[in-house]
Amino acid sequence: MLLKIKNLHVSINNTEIIKGLNLSIDNGEVHAIMGPNGSGKSTLAQTLAGNKDYEITNGDMHYLDNNLDGLDPDERARIGIFLGFQYPIEIPGVTNIYLLRAALNARRKSMDQPEIDSAEFMRFVKEKAKLMEIDQKFLSRGVNEGFSGGEKKRNEIFQMAVLQPKLAILDETDSGLDIDALKIVANGVNQQRDSDRSFLLITHYQRLLDYIEPDFVHVLSDGKIVRSGDKSLALELEEHGYENSEKS
Amino acid sequence: MNKSINKVDTLRKIWEQRPEPENTVLAQRQKFGLESFIKQGFPNKKNEKWKYTDLKKLEKNYSRWLARKETSGNTDPKKLISLKNSIHIAIVDGTFRPDISSTLPKGVYAGSINDLINTNPDLISNYWGNLAKDEDNGLISLNSAFSDTVVLISIAKEITLEHPLYLNFIGTISESVIFPRVLIHLKESSKAEIIEHYTSNQPRIVNAVTEINCEPRSRLIYCKIQQEHEESSHTSTQYASLDKESYISSTSIDVGAELSRNESKIILRGQGSQAKCNGLLVANTKNYVESRIDVEHAAPDTKSREKYKSILSDQAKGVFNGGILVDKDGKKTDAALVNRNLLLSEAAEINAKPELEIYADDVKCTHGSTTGQLSEDELFYLLTRGISLTDSHNILIQAFAGEILENVGIELRVNLRQHINRMVGISS
Numbered sequence: 167m168l169l170k171i172k173n174l175h176v177s178i179n180n181t182e183i184i185k186g187l188n189l190s191i192d193n194g195e196v197h198a199i200m201g202p203n204g205s206g207k208s209t210l211a212q213t214l215a216g217n218k219d220y221e222i223t224n225g226d227m228h229y230l231d232n233n234l235d236g237l238d239p240d241e242r243a244r245i246g247i248f249l250g251f252q253y254p255i256e257i258p259g260v261t262n263i264y265l266l267r268a269a270l271n272a273r274r275k276s277m278d279q280p281e282i283d284s285a286e287f288m289r290f291v292k293e294k295a296k297l298m299e300i301d302q303k304f305l306s307r308g309v310n311e312g313f314s315g316g317e318k319k320r321n322e323i324f325q326m327a328v329l330q331p332k333l334a335i336l337d338e339t340d341s342g343l344d345i346d347a348l349k350i351v352a353n354g355v356n357q358q359r360d361s362d363r364s365f366l367l368i369t370h371y372q373r374l375l376d377y378i379e380p381d382f383v384h385v386l387s388d389g390k391i392v393r394s395g396d397k398s399l400a401l402e403l404e405e406h407g408y409e410n411s412e413k414s
Numbered sequence: 415m416n417k418s419i420n421k422v423d424t425l426r427k428i429w430e431q432r433p434e435p436e437n438t439v440l441a442q443r444q445k446f447g448l449e450s451f452i453k454q455g456f457p458n459k460k461n462e463k464w465k466y467t468d469l470k471k472l473e474k475n476y477s478r479w480l481a482r483k484e485t486s487g488n489t490d491p492k493k494l495i496s497l498k499n500s501i502h503i504a505i506v507d508g509t510f511r512p513d514i515s516s517t518l519p520k521g522v523y524a525g526s527i528n529d530l531i532n533t534n535p536d537l538i539s540n541y542w543g544n545l546a547k548d549e550d551n552g553l554i555s556l557n558s559a560f561s562d563t564v565v566l567i568s569i570a571k572e573i574t575l576e577h578p579l580y581l582n583f584i585g586t587i588s589e590s591v592i593f594p595r596v597l598i599h600l601k602e603s604s605k606a607e608i609i610e611h612y613t614s615n616q617p618r619i620v621n622a623v624t625e626i627n628c629e630p631r632s633r634l635i636y637c638k639i640q641q642e643h644e645e646s647s648h649t650s651t652q653y654a655s656l657d658k659e660s661y662i663s664s665t666s667i668d669v670g671a672e673l674s675r676n677e678s679k680i681i682l683r684g685q686g687s688q689a690k691c692n693g694l695l696v697a698n699t700k701n702y703v704e705s706r707i708d709v710e711h712a713a714p715d716t717k718s719r720e721k722y723k724s725i726l727s728d729q730a731k732g733v734f735n736g737g738i739l740v741d742k743d744g745k746k747t748d749a750a751l752v753n754r755n756l757l758l759s760e761a762a763e764i765n766a767k768p769e770l771e772i773y774a775d776d777v778k779c780t781h782g783s784t785t786g787q788l789s790e791d792e793l794f795y796l797l798t799r800g801i802s803l804t805d806s807h808n809i810l811i812q813a814f815a816g817e818i819l820e821n822v823g824i825e826l827r828v829n830l831r832q833h834i835n836r837m838v839g840i841s842s
Contacts, residue, residue: 260796260809
């Protein structure tokens with residue numbers, strides 16, 4: 167098992183948001199978590215990435231052979247966890263290319279590998295930029311600086327393509343995208359589906375799942391997974407809404 | 415109070431003992447400077463503009479160090495920094511050194527004031543004190559009274575200087591005092607790039623005054639870097655006047671000295687003139703750094719952009735004061751002032767004050783100032799990409815400074831980046 171979450175309870179500012187969540191993700195699987203606003207979707211993403219504002223009050227999260235609770239966010243990233251942010255921030259003065267090189271080299275250093283060769287790095291990055299239809303001049307601009315909402319989300323998937331994580335958590339990557347941008351993002355994800363890479367797609371809408379076909383769909387409600395199923399569950403939710411999902 | 419008077423008197427005696435210039439115009443001008451200094455004394459905290467600056471130690475050092483007669487330094491200045499593709503003007507311990515300088519282009523003169531007044535008899539009448547008045551404060555009058563080194567840059571009409579002028583003010587003598595005056599005059603439609611760089615490997619006092627006059631449609635890229643020894647005192651003033659449709663890009667970098675105070679004043683007096691002003695202040699240990707920038711919009715359609723940043727660590731203290739003044743003639747002024755301060759320790763301190771004064775209609779003016787630590791959100795983002803906490807800190811500090819350093823040429827930028835890294839404890 168790649169990720170195993172057992173009876174997870176998470177609080178922020180002493181308010182419990184996640185209230186006993188269980189979830190297992192195996193290698194190569196694509197899981198979608200759906201749920202209404204306030205159900206705890208983003209809290210789960212931030213907790214997995216290691217945001218210290220979120221306090222784990224009970225339960226545990228195992229990733230490969232690691233108890234995640236003992237690992238800092240950068241350590242989690244270096245063993246293959248990637249968070250695609252719902253609201254990617256701008257970091258003026260740090261160029262996209264600099265960030266990617268620093269991130270790749272941080273991981274290589276932790277595996278006692280030498281720094282990546284510059285020419286090889288540029289070739290690799292340009293190839294991935296092309297895949298995500300990212301203009302090369304974006305690379306030398308500040309991280310997300312002056313990017314539109316859609317460009318920011320595309321940039322998250324582009325970073326994922328370069329960093330090649332084992333577990334990618336994509337937090338509402340589809341929100342705020344027009345249909346063309348959504349297709350580019352979905353295409354980027356689909357191209358990276360692999361027997362050695364798993365995805366946790368967090369989404370409010372079924373729309374994303376028209377383009378990325380999940381293996382499993384879970385419904386999150388009031389901090390717990392209340393239903394799990396295959397992709398047909400997403401369609402059912404689309405038709406009947408979240409209100410009836412617990413009963414039906 | 416009495417102590418201060420004593421120090422003024424000591425400086426008067428030192429001044430009287432120095433050899434009087436043969437040139438009577440110069441002798442009179444220096445005397446005027448001294449009298450103005452005696453009248454004003456050192457600036458004191460009762461003056462709003464000087465309320466944060468503690469000059470006690472500087473006053474004491476002036477009287478002690480000016481009396482010293484040491485004339486040779488301990489370092490071979492040839493080993494010090496020079497820039498590729500620039501016209502190098504080396505001024506070592508207040509003496510212009512043609513042996514290690516480039517051939518000076520037409521209209522550019524450097525040397526002792528006694529020499530320069532002979533080759534340029536109109537030096538005082540045409541250039542000296544047109545903008546920086548002795549009555550403005552005691553330190554400017556002191557600069558006039560003791561004036562030693564002068565660089566006069568007068569670029570003829572429609573001439574573009576091909577290479578930057580690199581004014582390299584090097585200090586190698588411990589406890590020395592210099593009073594440089596840089597006089598810049600760009601005639602109509604001329605273009606130049608000028609860098610003033612102050613470095614010292616021994617404690618010294620620098621009291622520098624720069625006067626810049628830009629005629630219509632001229633363009634000046636100006637950069638002043640203060641990178642003095644950590645026990646030095648550096649006070650400086652730059653006044654610039656911009657005529658019709660002229661442009662100045664002025665960058666002020668203060669990353670050294672125990673006491674650093676820089677005051678810039680830019681007057682946009684010609685219609686359509688523009689100023690872009692950038693500043694970076696970095697201080698560590700218990701050092702003090704102050705930067706003031708005032709832009710006056712005195713004509714219609716003028717535009718200014720001010721961006722000043724500071725990074726303070728340990729128990730350093732900083733002061734930033736940025737003002738935009740729009741006169742009643744400054745219709746359609748477009749001005750923006752941004753100030754960002756980064757405090758890297760609990761004990762570091764900044765007093766930041768942006769000010770707007772507007773007396774015209776139909777103007778666009780914005781200003782903002784923020785002070786804080788590194789952004790938690792930015793740090794978390796970098797961490798989630800696998801970059802360690804230390805590296806994430808360093809990347810964000812360098813990015814913060816980098817935005818201002820972009821305005822400095824590549825060689826000096828690399829040098830400054832390494833210097834700042836050492837100051838804030840980044841090992842590179």
